[in-house]
Amino acid sequence: MINKPRGTEDILPSDSPLWQKIEAAAREVCDTFGYREIRTPVFEDTALFQRGVGDTTDVVQKEMYTFEDKGGRSITLRPEGTASLARSFIENSLYADPQPTKLYYLISCYRYEKPQSGRLREFHQFGIECFGGTADATDAEVITLALSFFEKLGVTGLKLNVNSIGCPVCKQEYNQILREYFRQHQEKLCETCHTRLEKNPMRIIDCKSEICSAIAQDAPKMIDHLCPDCKEHLDKTLRYLDSVGVDYIIDPSIVRGLDYYTRTVFEITSDQLGAQSTVCGGGRYNGLVEELGGKPTEGIGFAIGLERLIMIMKSQGLDQEIPQSRPDIFIAAIGDDADVTAQTLVYQLRKMGCRAERDLCNRSIKAQMKYANKLNAAYSMVLGDDEITNQKAELKNMADGTSKPVSLTAEEIFQNIQ
Numbered sequence: 001m002i003n004k005p006r007g008t009e010d011i012l013p014s015d016s017p018l019w020q021k022i023e024a025a026a027r028e029v030c031d032t033f034g035y036r037e038i039r040t041p042v043f044e045d046t047a048l049f050q051r052g053v054g055d056t057t058d059v060v061q062k063e064m065y066t067f068e069d070k071g072g073r074s075i076t077l078r079p080e081g082t083a084s085l086a087r088s089f090i091e092n093s094l095y096a097d098p099q100p101t102k103l104y105y106l107i108s109c110y111r112y113e114k115p116q117s118g119r120l121r122e123f124h125q126f127g128i129e130c131f132g133g134t135a136d137a138t139d140a141e142v143i144t145l146a147l148s149f150f151e152k153l154g155v156t157g158l159k160l161n162v163n164s165i166g167c168p169v170c171k172q173e174y175n176q177i178l179r180e181y182f183r184q185h186q187e188k189l190c191e192t193c194h195t196r197l198e199k200n201p202m203r204i205i206d207c208k209s210e211i212c213s214a215i216a217q218d219a220p221k222m223i224d225h226l227c228p229d230c231k232e233h234l235d236k237t238l239r240y241l242d243s244v245g246v247d248y249i250i251d252p253s254i255v256r257g258l259d260y261y262t263r264t265v266f267e268i269t270s271d272q273l274g275a276q277s278t279v280c281g282g283g284r285y286n287g288l289v290e291e292l293g294g295k296p297t298e299g300i301g302f303a304i305g306l307e308r309l310i311m312i313m314k315s316q317g318l319d320q321e322i323p324q325s326r327p328d329i330f331i332a333a334i335g336d337d338a339d340v341t342a343q344t345l346v347y348q349l350r351k352m353g354c355r356a357e358r359d360l361c362n363r364s365i366k367a368q369m370k371y372a373n374k375l376n377a378a379y380s381m382v383l384g385d386d387e388i389t390n391q392k393a394e395l396k397n398m399a400d401g402t403s404k405p406v407s408l409t410a411e412e413i414f415q416n417i418q
């Protein structure tokens, strides 16, 4: 037997209603906030992620699914959505539309990680990106969209953690201060962080190794070294959040895993997720579009891990009230003529938008009725020779056991089961 690859999951029909509910909530919230869906390829040129995610990140250094295709190109399965969206924004000249360009996506992502609870190799994200929004209010719009989505689903107990990691100017000065700090602990840092120390010391703060993160605890904080413009941007963002009554925690330790972030970064966490507590990560990435060959363009967005969201929803019992689809009517049949009539009626009823079902396993009549019960059909009907001759049958209400005669036309059946 061939099993699914390590770190992947089948989403079974019993879970589909929950996924569909989440996807519908995402689409509705995005619609009210004016974000439109974009779909980009599952795989991209490897260079896109090396440049767009950053080659000092865990994602690029350790986690990418990269292979050579038959044409000798280096291809990577997308580990995230933002770089692809920025590429598409440039390639399709979306910047020529009235700005900002507000996009959302519902995608699968691929990262070669050690599979564990809340950490898969194939997982799903709902995310948004706003390109070209220059006003300070953009950050608050993006954050409140994420919160509105969780609220719509009834998810509670989440924490919003906000930080600013500055702009290239203040970041550079801060990196120097940080480098000096980490140099004092250089021998203890992991191998990856040795390279990070010179190239991008801020990455060390995000390192998953216990020793590195313990050292990072006491490292100088970016938030204490922001330039006046970045400080003002952060203050304004917080003021907008205050104005709509959003609770947040300022968490100087958030630097986010990806290289392209500037200024606002945020995470939404839940204590129902164990070690993988972050359900949503986002922030501003003013340098990204330019890095990928476009004109300097402001950008901000977030991504929500749907498997982690589902873990939270299940632990809060939010998967319970979702109705599973059930047939409106089950038409059972004995004999060839009845069987053909059952087939015709089911077909016609389905065309009318009615969930009509019949047996497809050559069951006995008794077994057909048992099956109708299992399917939780609202109504049922048995067709035999007499019913075909008289063109009439008993329509049974499965909930209260009552029945009434109806003629064998889809219209009459349809009217009587509404």
Ligand code: ATP
Residues within 6 Å of the ligand: 080, 111, 113, 118, 119, 120, 121, 122, 123, 124, 125, 256, 257, 276, 278, 279, 280, 281, 282, 303, 304, 305, 306, 307, 308
């Ligand atoms: P983590 O610190 O948990 O590795 P990350 O910073 O790598 O997260 P992002 O790149 O910001 O994650 O992705 C956004 C969201 O996608 C995360 O907050 C999480 O909910 C989800 N996510 C990321 N990696 C995985 C994974 N391997 N399996 C399941 N969900 C994931």
Ligand code: MG
Residues within 6 Å of the ligand: 058, 257
């Ligand atoms: Mg990660």
